[in-house]
Amino acid sequence: MTIEQPAATSRRSAVSADWSREQWLAYADRLLDSARSYASPGNARITFPGEEGGYGRAVDGLEGFARTFLLAGFRLVGARGEGLDELADFYRRGVVTGVDPDAADRWVRLDEHAQAKVEAASLALVLDMTRPWIWDRLDALTQQRVIDYLAPVVGDSTYPKTNWLWFRVVVQTFLRSVGGPWSAADLADDLALHDSLVREDGWISDGPERAYDHYVGWALHVYPVLWSRMQGAEELAAGRTAADVAGLDRFLQDAVALVGADGSPLIQGRSLIYRFAAAAPFWVGAFAEVPSVPLGQLRRAANAVVAHFDEHDVPGDDGVLTIGWHHEWRELAQSYSGPGSPYWAVKGLLGVALPADHPVWAAPAVPLPVDAADQLRVVRSAGWVVSGTQADGIVRVVNHGTDKAAAGSLVGDSPLYARIGYSTATAPLADERAWEQPLEQSVALVDATGRATHRAAMELVDVRVQDDEHGRLGIAASRSHAHWLTPRPSPHRHGSGLAGDVELAGVVTVHSLVRGPWEVRLARVESLEPGADPASLRLRVGGWALAGDTAAGDTAAGDTAAGGTVEKSTSDASPVAVANGLRSSIRPLLGQGEPRIEVRRDASPLGAEAAVPVVEYPVAVGEWIATLIELTGAPSAAATETSVALSGDASQTTVSVTWPDGTATTSRLAHPGEAPGAIR
Incomplete structure (x- = not known):
């Protein structure tokens, strides 16, 4: 088989032009319009089509509501409520039903399933953001029911020692602001846990393991900034916000360099079905007014990521986000994933909460680092x-x-x-x-x-x-x-x-x-x-594994890899896999x-056939x-013919390389026991 290789510029098509704010709003509204069509009679659950998630249909429905509620909140805040009465009414009715213990489509309680603790943070965050249009218009009975629904977070010691800490912080901050129960000790413990997870150069580990992924940006940096803007949070922050913003600023210097020219985020880490949630830290950088990354580059990076998925028809014709990357591929899900889970992607649309007069919309676009x-x-x-x-x-x-x-x-x-x-x-x-x-x-x-x-x-x-x-x-x-x-x-x-x-x-x-x-x-x-x-x-x-609907390869080894056809060549001993211009x-x-080349079927979220040179x-x-x-x-x-030469002994090894472009380099290899990066 032969697959034509397009010019390199084709990988940039997704970010050929910045979206206007109106295009951002249109994309957000498309997701919201579709979501509302899958609502339960009382609007409290939004259950998207697809296979039931690992936690059951009731949790699926709560996820669908809470995660799209985030986007509805962003829209209401960015528009200052103007022209969005119907949207506010829809989600306000969902809140009333969700906390009604007698409603058939009530929300799963926090003491019934742990996943409700995650969704409770979205509920609390948006209720705080949208007080004039939702919370303040709830009757006293419903407000008390919301407080009762959220109250089990207080004193709950079962939260994982990961980004979940922010779910308890956000909920208790909201409870405190509306006269509900809260615990100063809980908040102090959670903030101390966050600080213990902070690493060098603004990076944060998602727990005590070496877990570096998109959660660094879309959770561990996003929540501190949004939390600092909640009612009463300034009193609780005890002057920590400046340090949180400084860490975000340093992290963003790396994060903008991790976006491909075609807008794709790094395909690494869990929960990849959240897709363009990877744009969230760029928007929160605009909220926080970080000093080192220009507004025009933050907007450009966020735009590139979301536009990448839009170019790959995400969502599909029905307006629904599926479990997958460019298309549905359920193997990418974790055991907790259900049909509502992908809607954490809406964090990447946080920018619609910035009003039309915010300077981010008028800032001149600054290229991504890889573009420059x-x-x-x-x-x-x-x-x-x-x-x-x-x-x-x-x-x-x-x-x-x-x-x-x-x-x-x-x-x-x-x-x-x-x-x-x-x-x-x-x-x-x-x-x-x-x-x-x-x-x-x-x-x-x-x-x-x-x-x-x-x-x-x-x-x-x-x-x-x-x-x-x-x-x-x-x-x-x-x-x-x-x-x-x-x-x-x-x-x-x-x-x-x-x-x-x-x-x-x-x-x-x-x-x-x-x-x-x-x-x-x-x-x-x-x-x-x-x-x-x-x-x-x-x-x-x-x-590197390449994947597509088909993949082509050539190798001097003359092997046919199981599961697919591999082209043969005797030109050299360098197996080559080719797919989608790569x-x-x-x-x-x-x-x-x-x-040789190994071929795997149905093993990659990027295509039905994957080829791996080995x-x-x-x-x-x-x-x-x-x-x-x-x-x-x-x-x-x-x-140029590539070559490698090693010299020295067990205590000091030097490697000299002549690279394919003719450049020659010489380096000393580090050995265990030396501090990483100590060699200069």
């Missing part, structure tokens, strides 16, 4: 090297510090967190097989039965940008206790890797050198477990590597192998 120039930076907290290339608009992340696992634990690799690479143009494989057997963007020991090892929880060894006479490149490294996993069944899947029975394989160290679209990946098996026979093992390196290739540089090496303990990995959407160009 090639990008190379590190996110130290997450252990990421970020490489964006202007020629094709793709942003790539090479990951050596994020796995959504506790340090020192041995669990399965989550495809959403623990892969070595993520990008704005590719998605990790996320079917059941991918959770059990790492393939793409991995370095794994593979036994005779085909079992592949996992690397969580890896140890971050290095993360830095080298910028000296030897050249500019990103460098990151990690070491892992590679282990096979026999997973145990679990009804609760929240994005973490699988738990199960562990069999240790050995210690593997991986270093990534990153320039533009390329990564030179160095790997070494430091040791094997007693009794392990290296002759029975292979060291497999996986490249090229993913891999090439062994050191070691006796055997390349190289397998014989295992030789203590010896380095090196692999060149490339992802590009730019037209092919003449390339």
Whole structure:
């Protein structure tokens, strides 16, 4: 098969022009109009079509109401209520019904299901934002019922130690403002928990695990700013808001660099079905008036993200957000996801709460960082090297510090967190097989039965940008206790890797050198477990997975990958996968590597067929192998022969690379025990 590769500029089509404020309002109203057509008789539940969620239909209906209530609140605030009486009346009636204990479509109570604690935060936040149009027009009985409905949050110690802390803070702040019960001790504990999760450069971990994903922006940075604007919050903040805004400002400097030129956010982390919620931190930056990122760039970034999905027909003709990415793909859901869950996406439309006279709407557009120039930076907290290339608009992340696992634990690799690479143009494989057997963007020991090892929880060894006479490149490294996993069944899947029975394989160290679209990946098996026979093992390196309705590949190995057809070529030993104008290739540089392409069906949210270039090496303990990995959407160009040379000993190793564009670099590799990024 042959798939034509379009010009690089095609990946920019989604953000060719900024939306006017009227276009933002039209997009928001389309979602609201559709949602209201799925309301229950009393308007308290909005149950979208689709398979029942893991928590049942009653929770599905509450999610549908509460999450679209967020968007209704944004609309009312941005319009100052003008011309939206019908919208306010609809949701006000839903509140009356929701807290009526005798109503057939009442809300699930907080003491009936934990998910109600999540939705209660949206209810409380919007009731606070829209007091003149909803809360102040509720009768006294309904107001008391709302207070009674929310009151169980007080003193509840069962909230997970994650972004959920803000659900309790927001609800108790609202309760306090309307004469309801609240606890100063609860608020102090929750704010202290938030502070304990703050990491370097404005990043925040979603809990004690190494969990860096979109929740950093759409929850852990959004809520502090919106909370600070709630009635009475200034008295509770005790001067902390300036620090919260400073952290947001620093985070946004990285966040704007993680948006692809086509508007795609990074396809990494759980709850990806929330899609354009990834635009929320840019809007909240405008609310907070952050000093370092211009209003025009914040609006541009938010616009790019939402427009990306609009260009891919999200929502569909029926105006409903499905469980998926560009289209419905239920494998992307977590066990808690139901048909109303995707509507947390409306956080990305927070900008409609900014009135027409807000300066963000008149600010001159500022290009995304990847539009302006090639990008190379590190996110130290997450252990990421970020490489964006202007020629094709793709942003790539090479990951050596994020796995959504506790340090020192041995669990399965989550495809959403623990892969070595993520990008704005590719998605990790996320079917059941991918959770059990790492393939793409991995370095794994593979036994005779085909079992592949996992690397969580890896140890971050290095993360830095080298910028000296030897050249500019990103460098990151990690070491892992590679282990096979026999997973145990679990009804609760929240994005973490699988738990199960562990069999240790050995210690593997991986270093990534990153320039533009390329990564030179160095790997070494430091040791094997007693009794392990290296002759029975292979060291497999996986490249970028490309997906589409069809995928094409060529390889000198002459293999036909199971599950699809792969084109053959004997031109070189560099397997290439091609799909949707993208090229993913891999090439062994050191070691006796055997390349091929693996094809997976129904494994990716981006298409029915996915192709992954891989190289397998014989295992030789203590010896380095090196692999060149490339992802590009730019037209092919003449390339220089790539080479790698290592010198030194166990205490100090130097690597010299001649890259495909002819650039030569020399770097010293860090070793375990050195502080990550300490080498200069």
